[in-house]
Amino acid sequence: MNKAFCKEPDQSDRPLCPACGAEGLPVSEATLLAHLDAADADTLAEPAAWCDTDNCPVAYFDALERSVPVARARGVHWPKDPAGALCACHGLTCDDVDSDLAEGEPTRVRRVIEAAAAPDACCAARSADGRSCVARVQRFWVRRKAARG
Numbered sequence: 001m002n003k004a005f006c007k008e009p010d011q012s013d014r015p016l017c018p019a020c021g022a023e024g025l026p027v028s029e030a031t032l033l034a035h036l037d038a039a040d041a042d043t044l045a046e047p048a049a050w051c052d053t054d055n056c057p058v059a060y061f062d063a064l065e066r067s068v069p070v071a072r073a074r075g076v077h078w079p080k081d082p083a084g085a086l087c088a089c090h091g092l093t094c095d096d097v098d099s100d101l102a103e104g105e106p107t108r109v110r111r112v113i114e115a116a117a118a119p120d121a122c123c124a125a126r127s128a129d130g131r132s133c134v135a136r137v138q139r140f141w142v143r144r145k146a147a148r149g
């Protein structure tokens with residue numbers, strides 16, 4: 001029954017989101033506790049994962065198909081929260097990226113990407129997906145740039 005317990009512990013073997021079926025991004029307990037109430041974090045078994053699908057209502061889930069919705073998570077970033085920050089630790093917002101695009105110069109984006117690459121960057125610890133903000137900022141930039149034509 002429980003495939004999770006007899007599989008090899010291997011990176012390609014991540015749990016799938018019970019709502020959208022996408023492969024999740026494994027997250028640490030520290031990430032869970034930073035974005036969920038302890039009672040909600042406690043409902044998930046390890047390894048818990050973040051659902052990275054833009055419009056999926058699930059924030060975190062585990063291999064037993066238990067999940068906590070975005071509505072119960074705190075500090076969720078874009079794109080799950082369209083109004084959320086891109087990089088919470090450096091305060092980069094979607095509006096900042098739009099300003100950069102309007103000016104034709106990625107001043108704000110470049111500053112955050114440099115800061116996020118520094119050894120003392122805390123993006124991964126503060127991000128709901130437990131990852132550095134750089135890829136997310138770049139993803140948003142590319143998307144917005146394409147949308148502007």
Ligand SMILES: [Zn+2]
Nearest residue numbers: 017020051056
């Ligand atoms: Zn999902």
